[in-house]
Amino acid sequence: MTAPADSRDALAEIIARVVCDVPGVAFLRPGVVDLLRGSTRSTLPRGTTARAGVRLNRPDPATPWHVDVQVVIQRGHRALDVARAVHDAALHAMSEAGPARVTVTVASAV
Structure with a gap:
């Protein structure tokens, strides 16, 4: 069973806000999925949610x-x-949600 979409969305929003406050971050990089908001639910794998620049995935509650x-x-x-x-x-923002693996990609500089 996957986490409810609303809780994944809430976590993604929290992470997005926290990350935007980090010194040196200009903005989160939106992906194609973020630009095509209407198709988000149909194009992401089950158990995944995305906000501009933040993708959250947990296909099974037993996994981080x-x-x-x-x-x-x-x-x-x-x-x-x-x-x-x-x-x-x-990682700190995810501390109450359970174990997490965080990957950060610096897409470019402005």
């Missing part, structure tokens, strides 16, 4: 959450430092 965050950073900031800070912020 997988959080994928894609950010665009501000020029002048080191990508590695920002990625680590985003990772830590997302």
